[in-house]
Amino acid sequence: MGGSGTVPSAGAPEVRGSAAALPQEALEIAAGYAFGGPALDLGALLWDGRCLPDAQVRVPLPMLNRHGLVAGATGTGKTKTLQLIAEQLSAQGVPVFLADIKGDLSGVAAPGQQNDKVRSRAAEVHQEWAATGFPAEFYALGGIGHGIPVRATVTSFGPVLLSKVLQLNHTQEQSLGLIFHYADTKGLELVDLKDLRAVVAFLTSDEGKGELRSIGGLSTATAGVILRSLTAFEAQGMADFFGEPEFDTSEFLGTAPDGRGVVSVLELAAVQDRPQLFSTFLMWLLADLFHDLPEVGDADRPKLVFFFDEAHLLFDDASKAFLDSITQTVRLIRSKAVGVFFVTQTPKDVPADVLGQLGNRVQHALRAFTPDDQKALKATVKTFPNSAYDLEELLTGLGTGEAVVTVLSEKGAPTPVAATRLRAPESLMGPVKAGALERAVSSSALYGRYAQAVDRESAYERLQSRGGKGPDEMREPRGGKGPDEIREATGAADQRARRKEQPSVVEQVVGSGMFKSLARSVGTQIGREITRSLFGTARRRR
Template identity: 60%
Template sequence: MSEQSSSAQIDLIREGYAFTAPSIVLGAAVDGEEVVPDAVVRLPLGSMNRHGLVAGATGTGKTVTLQVLAEQLSDAGVPVFLADIKGDLTGMATPAVGGDRISERMTRLGQDWERTAYPVELLNLGGHGPGSPVRASVTSFGPTLLAKVLRLNRTQESSLSLIFYWADQQGLALLDLKDLQSVIQHLVSDEGKEDLKSVGGLAKSTAGVILRELTALAAAGGDDFFGEPEFETQDLLRTTADGKGIVTLLELPGVQDKPVLFSTFLMWLLAELFQDLPEVGNPDKPKLVFFFDEAHLLFKDASQAFLESIEQAVRLIRSKGVGVFFVTQAPSDVPSTVLAQLGNRVQHALRAHTPNDAKALRATVSTYPTSEYDLGEVLTSLGTGEAIVTVLSDKGAPTPVARTMLRAPQGQIGPSAEGVIQRVVGASTLTGKYADAVDRDSAYELLKVRMEEAARAAEEEAAAAEAEKERLAAEKAAEKERLAQEKAAERQAERERVAAEKEAERRRIADERARQKQRDTFTKGFQSALRSAGTVIGREITRSIFGTGRRR
């Protein structure tokens, strides 16, 4: 950039950032190697619900920029939510030490600086880290976000939605992971076959995949995160008695190895804010500014349904007075439909060591308004604590692109001492509200009761069936005995009949023989008589003929 064009760009910056509306100060423009103190780079409070992006390679100062933004928002009475991935932001609870480097920077900027401690509230995911544990119910988390955590494909995500729908229709609250596991196990069991028909079916293979991923999530800390008491978003909107916005830090060092879980949780929190907050239009300052660190993790391998839900949440939550700032390494990490809604940009240095780096650099340059800067060159030469800035003015128009030296935070850079953290936690009013997990009756317990009742009913049915079986067996045995007796009686009667017939035949034969004997005896007697009579008559005749015989 030539000297003349440089001067023209500085004039544009002076004019473009000369807001009369309340603003936070990011720093001042840089011309060559010199800071221009009167070219102050600001960000209007009224534009912060138009969302933003803080990007840059690792080690370029993104975290310090977050701290600068959060501190000034707190001073303006705006509550802030920050995901503290490495634990560095707890330093806001401790006044900065100062030193030559900070003094030199602030002198070059020509801006006031005072070491300050800010009101900090510490949260953690399910007990992993300092502060009050944050929990969410499985039902409020919903199938779309949970499918992202479980890395399900579209078919599996659709099946998970059906499972949620069935549980809702049955009045089965899904509060923790065992609730969801018990519902799935019920639907694929023999007892749940009829219930399963009402939701269109669930393949056992799909159910098996979901159950395995749920088991892995539980082992990775999901059992601690999902449950009750559920975190209330109103606790993010608090201010102190003297009007400062409370900076809520979600401490995530304990779950750095579970990036999908915490990034998706941040999306859930954003969705809950949208649901809970009333419409406010375009307020003079936001009700809350939400910083979404490590945003690339949110979009990695996301389903279309998930991306659409993010786009809708970002688009609509502006009217609820909430500003969302995504923090990532390159603008290309954020889908174009979401990136288009981010009106405020703070771009730290980018690297161009590889073809992919060069491609990301070109993509980043293409997202900025036209300026006198050779952004491809500037973005690779920015020092730590410098950034390319463009924001929406108090009129809603994009401001000129400004190479900016950012101001130093007034709180400590880096984590606070352990004693400070303990004092912050001890003074929190949220500890008593969220410290102890609550496990009330929900799907797991209700289905367990149903299964026990079903088991008792099955036992009673089995007992009744056994009794009926025994009754039928007894009747069958009695009938068999009756038939046997009848057959025995029939056989006895038949034997008696046969015996009687035989006896009658014997008697008939005996009688016949007796009669025959009588006949034979009579015949013999008769014949004998005839023979005797013939002999006598013959003798008499002989005598009469021959005159023989006895004389009387």
Template identity: 50%
Template sequence: MAEKDQFIAQISASYKPKGESIYLGAGILDGEVIAQAEVNLALKMMNRHGLIAGATGTGKTRTLQLIAEQLSDANVPVFMLDVKGDLSGLHEPGKPNAALEERGQALGRPFTPAGFPIALYSLSGQLGAPMRVKVSDFGPILLGRVLDLNETQTGVLSVLFKYAADQDLPIINLDDLKKVLSYLTTEEGAKEIKDSYGKISTATSTTILRKVVALEQQGIGPIFGEPALALDDLFERIDGKGVISLLNIADVQDQPMLFSTFLLSLLSQLFNNLPEVGDLDKPKLIFFFDEAHLLFNGASKPFLNKIEQIVRLIRSKGVGVFFCTQAATDVPDTVLGQLGNRIQHALRAFTPNDVEALRKTAKTYPHSDFYTIDQALTSLGTGQAMITVLNDKGIPTEVVATHLTPPRALMGPLDQTTYQTLVQQSEIYAKYKNPIDSRSANEVLEERIAQQQTIQQDQSFRKNARTSTRETPMEAMTKSATRTLGREGVKFLAKLGTAIIAALVSKKRKN
């Protein structure tokens, strides 16, 4: 009994923030759920980022859902990647069942169904409002990753982007990118960039162009263009609740490099465009990065540096980022060290690699008076997790095995009719459904090339007019006619003079 009282006292002291908080669940001791040992996450600490990890089927997605619901209730907007398309159920209240009621009783909190405002987005535009981005906003490093370019080729992209920015050439879509690259490998373009930017080899240019075309053939081109997503749309609130924006990637799951890099580009734009706000009582936006391991697999050093920079500094913009993956080891140490809030679902140790991952994960947790961490991690059930977060003073809390509270919304996708109706009737869909063809680098360079050709033709004509001694047919005919008229004129005048003299002589004789 003394151990239980001590457990309640320590957990309550660690997980009872003074301000607003997210209720995650109750602590577990020796297999028993202790409702009095409430586990809360302070809202003011959520911009210190977090990790939600665990093996497949352990309840990670539902943990994302329950946190998103309570953030919405707290008037905090949320952005989430909907990998399988089953988070759309957030829009409808959940349906009570025996399991949910039993979990509610164990926690001392009856299950209360609720729905939440959502906005549905899609990269293809088929499953929601098209979420586009301008190529210039994507940037050379992220685009190089999507195109699978090496460092030299990515460096050429950087030169291209710098030239376009200096020359006021908007690179909005892939046609603009191809046009600028092609222009810089022409004789005229090569001369223009030689001194300030350096030459671009034909081999490198051809490789990049080939990879851009391959990307277009995969049907990915339409995500680059206008109207691009306005960041303000991610901060919507309705009736005192934060809107949960869902990016449904069910139709592009076979393009993991694309959607993971797209999410990072979105974070990069938030980082570059939001003002500094310091520490707030609650965040302006929480960004859930599901399938996070896809972001780091095979990443180059510049790419990893960019991720680290964004994660380290974006919290000062009032944005919190939660990575969701299978194991903490999926995240590089430089990024993992910045994730102060940790929710670790069960890990399995079926293979030597699993055992090694378990050992490394257990070492990232502080000592606990109540658990042997590696054993606890393998014995957790579905909907349970080992948790440590930052309290409202920024200090890591006591590690606690937690029986998580269930989501209150529908745990599954909306039916297709409701889903499509929600998409078609949304203001967001109406705003983004039709692409816009703005004046951009493609048109500007076409006009520039046409002007250069006109100038060259004019200069060539003038040069030929000055240096050519060969007569045109018209000139020859005119000269011949002039000579002929000259000769005939002289003959005529001679004959006329002779006739006049003869007439005068004849008149003199008659007199």
């Protein structure tokens, strides 16, 4: 773009090239992104088919905790956009959480590889590209995949999220909530799924039916549905996700010695055929952060930016109460300096009450091959503020690595809609080699803390150990163990071997006269400290 430039309108950045030929709308768009404070550089403005490299499209760093949406059809570049934003957040000292559905975001830890496409893109948008790797930790749900295992106890996961995973209806969800309430008040910690089965079986036995009678009771039919759902859930290999050591989500808030934010990559490729499980687990991670973090108000930068991929899976078939909890969590977690970006195909995948809270938008291309596609396109256009572009035409004509952007300015007002040619990530655009990933995981300081599953004493084990004792001889149930005690516990393999020799849960629970006395021992350390959040998630005080 040759020729001399002219002075743009007041407040607008200089636009290189024949600025006199640009419509006033383009100059006003460029002025809307001329922020003075720290910001992330997304790319350069596109107007009338031209890339204007000196009209940079940016998002203010303090506004990243006002949440966002990254949307677009498959293959339009959403993953690279996540990587680009994650890199720049890390460089500015902000930790990032990335859900890696396809298994190709591990490359954020390795320097990128320059090629003709990268050089061309960098030149087009005036990017000073340099191959750079960023500090990263790698996680996997329940240890299935390459990564440090992320587990939750059944107690902390709570009845609301577990009901969604088990696909229970509203009545069954209420009954499960009653079971959790009973376990909480009696100090019966539910570490894994066998603990929950034990409590359900007891509450439907002749001996245990009276325990819940004063607050509604538990029907045998509903208990049967819950038990069958748990059995099917375990048969699909899901039991590994529940247990200890339970993951402490504050690990996501780390920074490297050089001050850069750590990028936490949760690999989900190995469980992508279980979408309801991983989407609900992501919500548990977010709810747990909400539960633990203090209020900070409007911070000058986020404590964490959390990318929630395949977001539509969370909202599919969700009850109104569940959606209300999501909406309230998203609304309130902003004041704890956590930004949440939902990643999906179209904005209509996200409920209106949640979408209304997503101030930063990066919309990649949409396809309009079918009537349903066309309907989704029109709905997407309506979600944007007034635009100088014909958005229906623009959104179907964007190329890979191009997007329509609108963000919140430093004053919290929406910026003009800007068609943008995005920058190229500086880290590796693709997965690192398996060997390098395994070395990174095993050398992590967190590996020794979470790698080995343990099965300490909880509701099920306490029942076994107290067989044959009278009520007065039963010792006080133990509180939760700390990390050092857990690491010193008996190995999981030995525990499993012992359990194989024991009678079934139902036989032990229904046949034991001691469980009722055990369950009535109120006021234990665990029972006193259980508090539940919006989603029914819970933690013992750390």
